[in-house]
Amino acid sequence: MQRNITYLTLLLGLFAGSAHAQLSNKVSFGGAGRFLLDQGRIDGELLETDTTTARRELNGLALFDFGITIRPNEDTEIKAVTRVENAIDGFWGAGITFQLRELTARGVAGEVVRYAIGDIDAALTPYTLWNSSSEFRLMRNPAFEVFRDIVDYENYYADSTWRQQGLEAEWKLDFDRGIESLTFHGLVSKNRNTDYFTLPDRLLGFARVQAVINPALTLQVQGINLFEIAESAQFNEAERAHRAGSILASTGASSSSMNWRLDVETGLSSVRYANLDEAPEEPTEDFFVDGTARLQWPEQNLQASLSYRDVGPDYRAPGAQSRRLDPNASAAAFSFYTNRETQRPVSIADVVRDRTLYNRTIAPELSNFNPSWENAQPYGQATPNRRGVHAGLNWTGDSARRMEWRGEASFLTEIRGEGTEALRRFLTLEAAGVVHLARYARWEKALDLHAGLRNQQTTRSGTQGVDDVSLGSLQAEIGLQWEIYPRLDVLGGMLFLQSSGNEYVADRDDFNRIVFYDAYDADLRETWISGGLRYRFTDNMVLSAQYFYLDRLNNLDPTTAYTLQQAVVLYNLFF
Amino acid sequence: MNNWKHYLLVPFGSLLLLGVIGLGSCRELAPEGPELEDIFGEFQILRPLTQDRTTVDFSAGETVEFIAELSVRTDWTLTIRSIETGARKIIQGNEKLIMGDVARWNGSVTFAPLFSAGEHVVASMQFAAFPDSTMFSDTILITGSRPLPEGGILVSDFENLDQVFEAFSEFSFEETNNGVDSLFPAAIGDKYWYMFGRDNNGSVFVCGLRITATSAQGTPVFEFPTENEEKVWFNMFVFGTGTANTVLVIDFQEDDNLNGTYVASQEGTYNYQVPIDWNGWRILSFPYSATAISTNGGLGNVDANGQREVNRIIALQFILLSAGGQSDNSVGFGLDQALFTINGPYEP
Numbered sequence: 035m036q037r038n039i040t041y042l043t044l045l046l047g048l049f050a051g052s053a054h055a056q057l058s059n060k061v062s063f064g065g066a067g068r069f070l071l072d073q074g075r076i077d078g079e080l081l082e083t084d085t086t087t088a089r090r091e092l093n094g095l096a097l098f099d100f101g102i103t104i105r106p107n108e109d110t111e112i113k114a115v116t117r118v119e120n121a122i123d124g125f126w127g128a129g130i131t132f133q134l135r136e137l138t139a140r141g142v143a144g145e146v147v148r149y150a151i152g153d154i155d156a157a158l159t160p161y162t163l164w165n166s167s168s169e170f171r172l173m174r175n176p177a178f179e180v181f182r183d184i185v186d187y188e189n190y191y192a193d194s195t196w197r198q199q200g201l202e203a204e205w206k207l208d209f210d211r212g213i214e215s216l217t218f219h220g221l222v223s224k225n226r227n228t229d230y231f232t233l234p235d236r237l238l239g240f241a242r243v244q245a246v247i248n249p250a251l252t253l254q255v256q257g258i259n260l261f262e263i264a265e266s267a268q269f270n271e272a273e274r275a276h277r278a279g280s281i282l283a284s285t286g287a288s289s290s291s292m293n294w295r296l297d298v299e300t301g302l303s304s305v306r307y308a309n310l311d312e313a314p315e316e317p318t319e320d321f322f323v324d325g326t327a328r329l330q331w332p333e334q335n336l337q338a339s340l341s342y343r344d345v346g347p348d349y350r351a352p353g354a355q356s357r358r359l360d361p362n363a364s365a366a367a368f369s370f371y372t373n374r375e376t377q378r379p380v381s382i383a384d385v386v387r388d389r390t391l392y393n394r395t396i397a398p399e400l401s402n403f404n405p406s407w408e409n410a411q412p413y414g415q416a417t418p419n420r421r422g423v424h425a426g427l428n429w430t431g432d433s434a435r436r437m438e439w440r441g442e443a444s445f446l447t448e449i450r451g452e453g454t455e456a457l458r459r460f461l462t463l464e465a466a467g468v469v470h471l472a473r474y475a476r477w478e479k480a481l482d483l484h485a486g487l488r489n490q491q492t493t494r495s496g497t498q499g500v501d502d503v504s505l506g507s508l509q510a511e512i513g514l515q516w517e518i519y520p521r522l523d524v525l526g527g528m529l530f531l532q533s534s535g536n537e538y539v540a541d542r543d544d545f546n547r548i549v550f551y552d553a554y555d556a557d558l559r560e561t562w563i564s565g566g567l568r569y570r571f572t573d574n575m576v577l578s579a580q581y582f583y584l585d586r587l588n589n590l591d592p593t594t595a596y597t598l599q600q601a602v603v604l605y606n607l608f609f
Numbered sequence: 610m611n612n613w614k615h616y617l618l619v620p621f622g623s624l625l626l627l628g629v630i631g632l633g634s635c636r637e638l639a640p641e642g643p644e645l646e647d648i649f650g651e652f653q654i655l656r657p658l659t660q661d662r663t664t665v666d667f668s669a670g671e672t673v674e675f676i677a678e679l680s681v682r683t684d685w686t687l688t689i690r691s692i693e694t695g696a697r698k699i700i701q702g703n704e705k706l707i708m709g710d711v712a713r714w715n716g717s718v719t720f721a722p723l724f725s726a727g728e729h730v731v732a733s734m735q736f737a738a739f740p741d742s743t744m745f746s747d748t749i750l751i752t753g754s755r756p757l758p759e760g761g762i763l764v765s766d767f768e769n770l771d772q773v774f775e776a777f778s779e780f781s782f783e784e785t786n787n788g789v790d791s792l793f794p795a796a797i798g799d800k801y802w803y804m805f806g807r808d809n810n811g812s813v814f815v816c817g818l819r820i821t822a823t824s825a826q827g828t829p830v831f832e833f834p835t836e837n838e839e840k841v842w843f844n845m846f847v848f849g850t851g852t853a854n855t856v857l858v859i860d861f862q863e864d865d866n867l868n869g870t871y872v873a874s875q876e877g878t879y880n881y882q883v884p885i886d887w888n889g890w891r892i893l894s895f896p897y898s899a900t901a902i903s904t905n906g907g908l909g910n911v912d913a914n915g916q917r918e919v920n921r922i923i924a925l926q927f928i929l930l931s932a933g934g935q936s937d938n939s940v941g942f943g944l945d946q947a948l949f950t951i952n953g954p955y956e957p
């Protein structure tokens with residue numbers, strides 16, 4: 035067994051080694067590779083009267099992303115990533131697809147302006163252009179993390195950026211008196227392509243000016259515009275423009291015993307429609323403000339923060355309010371049930387593993403969300419119609435780094451009622467951490483126990499009798515990583531969701547106005563557990579075999595209860 | 610730390626924060642969206658379903674206004690059904706005051722056959738959340754049926770037996786029907802074209818019907834008020850017989866050189882293909898831009914001038930295919946009310 039593992043390590047290690055190779059300083063390689071085999075089985079009450087849904091599925095794929103970076107001179111870099119993908123049942127190459135995943139040219143023009151053309155990852159601030167994290171990201175869980183990383187990679191989620199296709203330029207001026215530097219940053223990208231008839235082109239553009247007064251004081255002004263060009267579609271005269279802008283001021287100071295930092299951001303948004311039937315005649319305008327104080331005690335490895343936020347009900351910034359996750363999308367595995375007539379509701383297992391549920395584009399509409407997953411800030415920090423405080427505490431452990439913990443609490447209220455004068459209140463508490471048990475026992479191998487808990491309560495004390503709201507949601511996550519042999523880990527994990535209560539979900543029209551409500555009742559419990567083995571050839575190259583078991587029960591409709599068992603073999607490589 | 614400038618930001622930022630918080634407290638606080646009480650309050654029928662007339666002549670432009678009032682907004686469905694033929698018109702909404710244009714009927718139909726003069730209809734209103742609260746209107750007599758849309762060009766309604774229909778079939782096709790028929794109720798009028806039979810040799814093609822512009826419009830090619838292929842729509846009622854593997858192909862033959870004849874090996878045919886997997890009448894509508902050039906060698910796959918041109922359509926063909934490509938495969942459909950409309954699909 036030991037010899038076999040050694041051979042396998044050597045073989046794949048050589049492969050990884052070659053992947054890092056460079057022909058010269060002018061050319062380098064990078065990319066990713068994946069082989070996935072997924073055997074699933076679905077059982078439960080919902081299949082009792084279902085005679086057509088397949089009970090078992092075997093899916094898989096093999097893909098390879100090959101990236102090449104060429105530097106023809108010291109000021110220019112060209113990067114291209116191509117993908118070859120083959121479904122596991124695409125025998126003899128019948129299911130193979132080729133695509134260009136990324137193509138970017140970047141460099142420095144005249145030793146002054148930094149530019150990039152092609153695929154660009156862009157972000158500004160959480161209220162103007164920001165790709166907020168999706169639900170069920172309470173902590174890094176060794177049992178699930180590789181799947182979350184794959185979802186991020188497949189959908190181009192890098193930190194909080196949105197992948198755009200366009201032109202970006204940055205220009206910096208340094209001063210020897212008054213202020214230290216001024217940086218100008220701009221981008222223009224294509225957000226949507228015209229159909230040449232009725233749907234016009236939509237572009238995204240932003241400009242940012244950052245002034246560093248001194249190392250402790252920074253001012254930043256930015257504006258972003260998502261707009262349509264009516265003339266790009268032959269039979270279209272309508273136009274929409276979503277504009278948002280903000281000013282961000284940051285200051286702080288540091289000493290050996292304590293650091294502090296204060297960030298204040300405030301801004302406005304405006305939405306205008308032209309030649310659109312039933313659109314608001316007057317521009318929709320509103321503003322936001324966010325003040326955050328951060329304290330850090332380096333010797334104690336402790337950080338604390340306190341924020342106040344006020345985001346107006348009509349504040350619209352599509353770049354910051356577009357959601358990653360679509361809860362109404364069709365899951366890739368066992369998409370339908372009840373004789374293939376009913377779409378299977380997305381479960382927590384799908385959210386973690388299914389890359390097709392996620393959105394890659396910025397859209398002006400406030401899209402659907404699931405109140406049981408996230409009700410307080412479904413559109414990130416820029417969620418409109420919210421006011422309140424947020425506090426955070428982060429401890430990275432003692433000098434031996436034997437444990438790390440963080441906790442957050444937020445209390446938000448609506449600013450304007452929806453369908454009633456009564457306002458919702460949102461209380462969110464969460465804590466997560468990891469205990470490195472091996473460090474207590476002074477073992478050389480890793481034994482880590484991860485745990486996280488999140489509780490969210492939404493309440494509204496109504497005045498009409500029908501407008502009471504009470505919805506609770508509890509998320510829990512546990513993860514275990516035990517290195518039983520060098521680089522060979524036993525993995526265990528659990529993800530749990532329980533939600534009960536009632537809510538009203540707003541139906542919005544094309545102009546984001548509420549036109550109706552759907553009553554939402556929940557009495558839901560989902561438990562997803564996992565166990566398996568993983569071998570880490572390197573930190574970025576793993577081979578794992580895991581078993582997953584999902585139990586989903588909706589007490590409001592017990593006939594839809596089901597279990598989902600999946601055995602997954604995954605070889606994953608990032609390089 | 611010894612630079613005093615950044616300390617200015619603390620009072621400045623605090624003042625800015627307080628100012629904006631103060632501004633926030635001055636916002637308009639009127640609730641957004643419809644009132645919840647209006648949707649989820651107690652359900653009552655405040656005014657039963659009535660209509661503003663008991664006879665209607667749609668050919669004269671008359672309409673029927675249905676009136677009712679509810680205590681809350683809830684999803685409702687108004688179904689207008691012909692007592693004689695079962696033709697149905699569905700209107701859906703969630704308003705609590707139903708009057709004016711909310712539930713106005715102009716004689717159009719949702720499920721064929723069409724409403725005809727002399728028929729009696731009755732309307733019922735159902736509520737998704739309150740299934741025991743259905744209410745009915747009085748009986749209404751139709752004295753005149755809805756006319757063709759303005760600018761519409763009728764290819765055939767299969768009522769005029771003097772019109773020239775060119776029927777053809779595969780030599781080994783066991784043909785039981787390929788002609789004007791009246792076995793079951795037509796979508797409109799009394800007659801329709803019916804194709805039904807068995808593919809005996811797995812040849813895919815079963816039988817077809819060709820109608821020229823000359824026989825339909827009396828012109829060498831169909832003449833439209835626009836040459837924009839996005840704005841010219843073809844529409845037709847299709848009766849599905851529930852037979853598996855039935856496919857309908859509609860060919861539009863273009864006289865590319867405008868010499869009055871169509872040569873399949875030199876001039877283009879653009880077609881639209883659809884599996885007929887339903888039972889009963891349904892309307893099929895698509896713009897001419899949705900067609901694609903024929904892929905059959907020598908049968909319109911070469912376009913003399915390389916362009917799809919809506920103003921050069923010399924004839925239409927309706928082809929019955931057996932998609933299974935296997936023998937002993939019974940397939941069939943009915944066709945009625947084939948017509949072109951301008952600017953949008955036909956709303957019967």
